[in-house]
Amino acid sequence: DVKVTQSSRYLVKRTGEKVFLECVQDMDHENMFWYRQDPGLGLRLIYFSYDVKMKEKGDIPEGYSVSREKKERFSLILESASTNQTSMYLCASSLRGQLEETQYFGPGTRLLVL
Amino acid sequence: SQQGEEDPQALSIQEGENATMNCSYKTSINNLQWYRQNSGRGLVHLILIRSNEREKHSGRLRVTLDTSKKSSSLLITASRAADTASYFCATVVGNDYKLSFGAGTTVTVRA
Numbered sequence: 278d279v280k281v282t283q284s285s286r287y288l289v290k291r292t293g294e295k296v297f298l299e300c301v302q303d304m305d306h307e308n309m310f311w312y313r314q315d316p317g318l319g320l321r322l323i324y325f326s327y328d329v330k331m332k333e334k335g336d337i338p339e340g341y342s343v344s345r346e347k348k349e350r351f352s353l354i355l356e357s358a359s360t361n362q363t364s365m366y367l368c369a370s371s372l373r374g375q376l377e378e379t380q381y382f383g384p385g386t387r388l389l390v391l
Numbered sequence: 392s393q394q395g396e397e398d399p400q401a402l403s404i405q406e407g408e409n410a411t412m413n414c415s416y417k418t419s420i421n422n423l424q425w426y427r428q429n430s431g432r433g434l435v436h437l438i439l440i441r442s443n444e445r446e447k448h449s450g451r452l453r454v455t456l457d458t459s460k461k462s463s464s465l466l467i468t469a470s471r472a473a474d475t476a477s478y479f480c481a482t483v484v485g486n487d488y489k490l491s492f493g494a495g496t497t498v499t500v501r502a
Contacts, residue, residue, distance in 0.1 A: 281433070308488050319479065319494035320434075327488070335489070367433055371488060378488055379424060382433035 280304070281383035283368055289389045296355040298386050300368030307373035309351035310380065311335075311343065314365040326351055327373060358390045395423075395480045395493030403499045410467040412496040414480030415460075421483045423456060423463050424490065428477045437465075437478075470500045 284299035300309065308327055312320040312335075322335030324343040332343050340362060344352045351370075355362055365387050369380040398413045414423070422441045426434040440447045440456045440463065447454045453466040467474055477497045481490040 310489075312492075317494055320492040322489060322491075325489060369434075373488065378483075379436040379439060380434075380490060382426075382435070384433045385431070387431070 281368060281370055281381050283366075283383040283386050285386050286384060287387050287389075289391065290355075290358050291391055292359060294355075294358050294390075296358050296388070296390075298353040298355075298366055298368075298388070300351045300353070300370075300383055301349050302351075302370040302381070303349065304370070304372075304381070305348065306370035306381075307348070308371045308378070308380075309345065310369040310371075311341075311351065311353045312367045312369065313337070313362075314367055314385070320367065323353065358388075360390050362388065363390045364388060395482055395491060397478070397480060397493045397496040399496060400494070401497045401499070403501065404470055405501050406470060406472060408470055410470050410474070410498050410500070412465050412478055412498070414463045414465070414493055416463075416480075416482050416491075416493075417461065418484055419458070423454075424481045424483075425452075425454060425463075425465050426479045426481060426492075428479065428495070430476070434479065467498070470498075472500050472502050474498060475500045 281302045310325040311323045326345045342354045368383040371378040371380045395416045424439045425437045428434045438449045451468045456463045477495040479495045481492045
């Protein structure tokens with residue numbers, strides 16, 4: 278079974294802090310994704326990566342950056358946290374090579390920025 | 392930008408009844424997927440239907456796809472309390488591995 282883990286289930290940070298959210302997958306997937314989920318808006322893609330050291334912007338990248346130094350790990354960075362970044366953050370991974378790829382999700386990190 | 396839109400936003404049914412939810416999307420797709428999310432958890436993949444398929448079954452799930460209307464439906468038969476969750480449709484567009492999700496349908500199954 279694919280396992281995607283996220284470093285924290287709940288996180289409370291202060292405005293202006295630098296925040297790191299870590300995601301690790303154990304199935305050698307090439308693709309990794311970061312989403313945020315807000316009520317009524319569904320999942321919105323922040324950044325994704327198709328390979329190590331590679332990243333591409335999703336639909337809402339502003340205020341975020343990412344790092345992928347190793348294939349299994351994809352980090353989301355909030356350079357200077359703001360209250361409007363309070364949200365549920367979901368990481369996912371998938372195999373590359375087929376368009377019929379399902380994504381495997383981690384349990385999510387609920388971030389509160391005060 | 393969001394591609395899919397689910398309807399209804401929320402659904403409450405009695406255990407044993409069927410639940411039907413719909414997804415409409417805007418542009419041509421390669422495939423459409425349905426995911427389930429239990430409260431406060433990550434999403435779990437349920438079923439994928441390709442653009443050249445019209446209907447697919449998996450256990451108590453039945454998915455239909457009408458590409459002429461750009462819509463899909465998910466039917467859960469003989470619902471159980473454990474089916475209480477949010478259900479999302481997601482589409483793959485073009486030669487892209489990204490998924491575009493709708494806002495979801497929240498299903499509550501009453502015992």
